[in-house]
Amino acid sequence: MSLSPAQKTTLRRLALAALILGHFGFFILAVGVVGLYRAGQLPPPPQPIAFPHPTHVLGLGLACNFCHETVEQARGAGVPPVEKCLTCHRQIARERPEVQKLLRYWDEQQPISWVRIHQLPEFIYFSHKRHVKAGVGCDSCHGPVAVMTEVRQVRTLNMGFCVGCHVKSGASRDCAICHQ
Numbered sequence: 001m002s003l004s005p006a007q008k009t010t011l012r013r014l015a016l017a018a019l020i021l022g023h024f025g026f027f028i029l030a031v032g033v034v035g036l037y038r039a040g041q042l043p044p045p046p047q048p049i050a051f052p053h054p055t056h057v058l059g060l061g062l063a064c065n066f067c068h069e070t071v072e073q074a075r076g077a078g079v080p081p082v083e084k085c086l087t088c089h090r091q092i093a094r095e096r097p098e099v100q101k102l103l104r105y106w107d108e109q110q111p112i113s114w115v116r117i118h119q120l121p122e123f124i125y126f127s128h129k130r131h132v133k134a135g136v137g138c139d140s141c142h143g144p145v146a147v148m149t150e151v152r153q154v155r156t157l158n159m160g161f162c163v164g165c166h167v168k169s170g171a172s173r174d175c176a177i178c179h180q
């Protein structure tokens with residue numbers, strides 16, 4: 001089949017229109033997804049390894065700060081290096097597919113690129129240390145992680161959420177503590 005120049009032009013225009021529509025369609029979808037995600041209404045993002053908190057926290061009784069080592073000392077809680085997992089998985093459950101993935105990261109000396117779930121905008125100052133030292137439980141901001149097979153965000157983490165608790169608990173509401 002051969003096309004006339006006019007047909008070719010039409011086809012090109014159609015292709016262009018599809019591209020543009022596709023482009024904005026994706027944009028609209030992305031904004032919607034981010035919006036929903038921020039509202040904590042979406043399922044958790046897929047992780048490189050299906051790490052189950054319940055098995056480790058409820059089953060083995062590991063403390064949160066066994067893995068999130070800096071939660072009492074720094075702004076960030078920290079996510080454990082592969083090495084920490086290997087203290088047990090050098091021996092335990094080596095045959096399981098998800099643990100095999102873990103061992104592969106170890107063999108290749110690659111860090112695991114866990115997908116970040118909770119993330120404040122750049123311009124916000126937040127520190128775990130202050131909250132944990134003041135006795136604010138992980139659950140208040142993260143929900144019941146111990147029973148989540150897959151971690152997901154369940155609180156909005158917007159300004160109203162932060163300030164709401166600060167009002168209730170008598171903590172500072174000065175704009176400058178969070179907006180530095």
Ligand code: HEC
Nearest residue numbers: 051056057062063064067114116117118138142145146151
């Ligand atoms: C054996 C190690 C281990 C223990 C113990 C552990 N975690 Fe985790 N945690 C991880 C790993 C690995 C990830 C990243 C993968 C994921 O999100 O599932 C993670 C992710 C998280 C996240 C999401 C981080 C983000 O990207 O926003 C939160 C919140 C969290 N853990 C809270 C807790 C709490 C609360 C406890 C105690 C009840 C706990 N964890 C105990 C290993 C652990």
Ligand code: HEC
Nearest residue numbers: 049050051052055080084085087088092093096098099102
């Ligand atoms: C204190 C020991 C210990 C540490 C540390 C540990 N695990 Fe585990 N893990 C276990 C045990 C025990 C099981 C349960 C095995 C079973 O079901 O028989 C398990 C189960 C798992 C499973 C589920 C296997 C399956 O298919 O049921 C995965 C995945 C896993 N661990 C990944 C990790 C990762 C990733 C880390 C590091 C962030 C880690 N583990 C740290 C002891 C540990």
Ligand code: HEC
Nearest residue numbers: 064068071076077078079118119120126131136137138141
């Ligand atoms: C007052 C609210 C609050 C409390 C309490 C809290 N977190 Fe967080 N957590 C956050 C926020 C907000 C973020 C995102 C921080 C950012 O983007 O800078 C976060 C991020 C994280 C992360 C992602 C990785 C990182 O390095 O920050 C982990 C893991 C985590 N929290 C674990 C915990 C654990 C474990 C506890 C309890 C010991 C805890 N959090 C208590 C609000 C809280």
Ligand code: HEC
Nearest residue numbers: 125126130134136140157161162165166169171172177178
């Ligand atoms: C569940 C209650 C609770 C929530 C939610 C909460 N906070 Fe706090 N926050 C506190 C308490 C209590 C203190 C006081 C700690 C102290 O006295 O050292 C505090 C202290 C702080 C401080 C240090 C204040 C100072 O005087 O230097 C900052 C910064 C802060 N919070 C930011 C945030 C941000 C940002 C969020 C939201 C992502 C948030 N907080 C959510 C309870 C909360």
Ligand code: HEC
Nearest residue numbers: 121124157158159160162163166172173174175177178179
């Ligand atoms: C306890 C922490 C906290 C305090 C105190 C606080 N904010 Fe915020 N603020 C946040 C967080 C977290 C965000 C980002 C999430 C959001 O947009 O809700 C934010 C977002 C904002 C934004 C939107 C910025 C943007 O570009 O999206 C404005 C404007 C703002 N705050 C003004 C203020 C003013 C004015 C005060 C003092 C009266 C104040 N904030 C006090 C935590 C705080």
